[in-house]
Amino acid sequence: MIKKLHNSVKNSKINFGFVFIFFICILFMVMELINHRFWLSDFEVYYKAATRIAHSQNLYQISADDYYIFKYSPTSAIYFIPFIILPIAIAKYSYWILLTVMIVAGFRLSLIILKPSLFTNQNVKSINTVTLLATLILAIHFLRELHLGQVNYLLLFLFITALYFYKNQKRIGFSLILAINIFIKPFTLIFVPYLILKKKYTELFLFAGFCLVLFLLPFLFYKSVEITLNQYHLWINEIMSELSRKQSLFENANHTLFSVFARHTPIRFLLVNNKIQIAYQIAMLIVVGITFYWFTRINIKDISIKQQQYFSIIELSLLISLIPLLAFTSKNAFIF
Numbered sequence: 001m002i003k004k005l006h007n008s009v010k011n012s013k014i015n016f017g018f019v020f021i022f023f024i025c026i027l028f029m030v031m032e033l034i035n036h037r038f039w040l041s042d043f044e045v046y047y048k049a050a051t052r053i054a055h056s057q058n059l060y061q062i063s064a065d066d067y068y069i070f071k072y073s074p075t076s077a078i079y080f081i082p083f084i085i086l087p088i089a090i091a092k093y094s095y096w097i098l099l100t101v102m103i104v105a106g107f108r109l110s111l112i113i114l115k116p117s118l119f120t121n122q123n124v125k126s127i128n129t130v131t132l133l134a135t136l137i138l139a140i141h142f143l144r145e146l147h148l149g150q151v152n153y154l155l156l157f158l159f160i161t162a163l164y165f166y167k168n169q170k171r172i173g174f175s176l177i178l179a180i181n182i183f184i185k186p187f188t189l190i191f192v193p194y195l196i197l198k199k200k201y202t203e204l205f206l207f208a209g210f211c212l213v214l215f216l217l218p219f220l221f222y223k224s225v226e227i228t229l230n231q232y233h234l235w236i237n238e239i240m241s242e243l244s245r246k247q248s249l250f251e252n253a254n255h256t257l258f259s260v261f262a263r264h265t266p267i268r269f270l271l272v273n274n275k276i277q278i279a280y281q282i283a284m285l286i287v288v289g290i291t292f293y294w295f296t297r298i299n300i301k302d303i304s305i306k307q308q309q310y311f312s313i314i315e316l317s318l319l320i321s322l323i324p325l326l327a328f329t330s331k332n333a334f335i336f
Contacts (some may be wrong), residue, residue, distance in 0.1 A: 013124045017131025018104050024135065025100040028143050029093075045070050045148025047088055050080035053221050060234035071238045072151075073181040074218035095149055102157040103142050107131055109160050113167055113313060141335035151184055152332045159320050159336075167313055172235045175203050179210035186239075187323045193289075194319060197296065198312070246328040249277055254264045255334070257325045258284050289327070292318070 006075070019245040049059050049070040057072050060078055097306040111118055111127060118127050143152045158177050165173035182188035195204050222228040248254060249262040249271065258281045262268050271277045297317055324333040 017128040040149030046080040049077035050084045053077040073183040075214050106157045173205035
């Protein structure tokens with residue numbers, strides 16, 4: 001009895017950092033309500049898209065949406081259908097709680113992936129120290145994510161879960177999550193060259209199969225193949241339009257490696273036209289790729305299989321962290 005009580009107290013201490021994160025997120029929600037800033041503007045976009053696809057309606061280029069247009073795939077709209085069971089006001093609370101749970105779970109799962117012995121040995125101090133420090137560093141990103149009701153942390157949590165499956169050789173789970181992610185934002189493509197490099201052909205085959213199944217899901221909601229394919233065509237147009245709006249290397253809001261070097265080094269004097277700028281970005285991408293390849297080859301022959309599995313998690317984590325450095329996206333994605 002005393003031992004059980006002792007373990008219960010110790011477990012509560014272990015969870016202190018995670019409870020603290022949850023409390024911060026809920027407190028922020030209360031402050032948003034008090035200040036009349038409980039908006040979740042982006043979530044409203046997903047909610048509308050889910051409602052429209054559930055009723056076989058068009059998802060794209062709707063003038064009434066004004067600035068808040070839907071930019072993601074028809075498949076991603078299906079992901080949010082469970083929320084439309086609720087009125088939009090209640091659905092916003094539900095999404096906030098869901099993201100909060102994912103934030104807490106993401107922190108915990110990251111520690112489990114990197115050092116499971118912390119929990120096995122009940123290393124309370126280390127767990128709480130890392131959790132609280134990470135919260136201080138990352139809070140500005142995930143609180144902004146909550147305010148807007150975006151999908152970046154949803155993507156990050158799924159990536160972390162994919163890493164967990166990869167480490168534990170759960171090929172189906174790993175491949176499925178990558179396929180789910182790619183229909184929200186195409187960030188998952190960064191993993192494809194890595195999987196080819198590592199000769200993970202089973203994972204690639206499963207990933208392709210799941211992508212095909214998810215691609216076909218919207219066909220269940222529209223009356224004809226032509227209408228569904230048109231929705232995909234409009235989605236591709238949205239992607240191309242978004243990319244065209246985010247091509248300026250010299251925008252202050254562009255925080256990619258390409259832009260930082262272009263704006264803050266003498267290279268800017270050479271980038272006098274579009275062709276040179278494109279060649280420069282390709283060259284930078286090649287340098288990043290070669291550097292990453294070199295990193296994956298460091299002493300690979302001299303380490304054990306267990307160490308190789310751990311090292312692969314570092315490699316995949318590095319790929320995730322490269323996403324906002326290579327893709328011109330929102331600052332919130334820097335939580336990656």
